[in-house]
């Protein structure tokens with residue numbers, strides 16, 4: 082256990098950092114505890130930003146903890162101020178308001194930020210990362226008839242679904258020939274593609290943008306695609322992924338490798354500093370120690386638990402099965418494991434007509450599973466495969482594909 086005299090500082094008050102601060106108190110840490118966040122609002126969860134907040138179903142993202150709750154847990158919550166530098170020799174974090182906070186143990190949970198679309202005019206594309214971004218886009222949606230989304234990843238497609246529900250014409254321009262090609266097998270991506278086509282989204286796959294301009298009078302964005310097509314819209318949205326916020330770690334001279342490089346206990350190259358969540362890359366024991374950086378809500382929570390334990394002096398290892406979901410229209414796409422690790426897939430054609438695609442590695446071990454269906458239809462199968470992945474199980478492909486065999490029996 083960290084001594085009560087030791088001060089723990091958490092920088093980044095998103096899902097991972099806030100839950101770690103709360104977790105430290107729940108686990109009995111009584112020493113000084115500081116939570117620094119550069120956003121002015123109470124810490125909140127992001128997933129609803131590109132879903133229910135955009136459709137107007139709710140105005141608020143779900144709050145993780147209010148200022149009062151943080152105060153009640155004796156967490157020194159410092160909102161609206163960025164940490165600008167870490168001095169590891171003096172164990173001090175400099176803040177943007179000119180103040181500084183000393184630490185004995187430091188957690189960096191600085192998350193990631195939207196990548197700017199790599200096209201001319203990409204700096205004019207709006208993105209959805211924060212509650213402010215979502216509120217602004219929702220307002221802009223009300224006054225816009227047409228939207229162009231650059232990138233066919235999860236967030237871009239969730240925005241597309243919300244925009245269609247709001248009656249906005251949407252074109253998605255994606256350089257790859259499939260949507261979400263990195264994270265799900267093509268048949269799963271095609272379920273989502275067909276749903277977007279049915280909703281009237283104009284999908285331009287395998288296409289790049291060659292030029293951009295903006296009408297000075299109307300503010301309309303005009304882009305030209307590499308097949309010569311010209312498109313115009315009031316709204317230009319970027320959906321080309323995220324990049325980790327590593328600048329603070331770099332200021333401390335920490336090792337960076339596609340994110341802040343941590344070991345399986347989430348410790349950085351400095352023994353007094355840990356990193357967790359979207360901002361870090363970690364060697365994953367389930368995938369041969371391959372270094373992974375995950376941008377997923379479940380990962381932020383799983384790493385927060387490991388960080389909490391280890392900030393208190395423990396030696397917990399991060400080995401959770403990666404998992405992700407995306408809601409588009411009435412469909413929920415669920416992904417567990419790592420699609421890239423799969424060498425072949427078994428298709429589990431369920432009696433309800435929906436499919437789960439189970440990925441196997443060269444040794445026949447289950448390494449991934451994914452599918453898309455309304456609501457929680459696939460949840461039971463996906464949960465069972467998650468346990469197969471965690472147990473490094475190799476099951477007979479015929480059993481995995483047989484819809485009459487309950488996957489839980491194979492665990």
Ligand SMILES: Cc1cc2nc3c(=O)[nH]c(=O)nc-3n(C[C@H](O)[C@H](O)[C@H](O)COP(=O)(O)OP(=O)(O)OC[C@H]3O[C@@H](n4cnc5c(N)ncnc54)[C@H](O)[C@@H]3O)c2cc1C
Nearest residue numbers: 093095096097119127128163164192358359376377378381
């Ligand atoms: C729009 C959207 C929709 C999503 N939907 C899903 C989904 O459906 N399913 C899913 O599994 N995942 C989803 N995710 C991903 C999930 O929300 C993230 O993986 C998760 O929020 C990561 O948590 P984190 O704490 O690591 O980072 P973040 O939540 O990004 O929090 C990091 C915080 O640190 C702050 N910060 C950064 N630098 C500094 C600094 N120098 N000083 C102080 N503060 C700093 C940031 O402003 C931010 O508040 C979504 C993400 C977004 C943006």
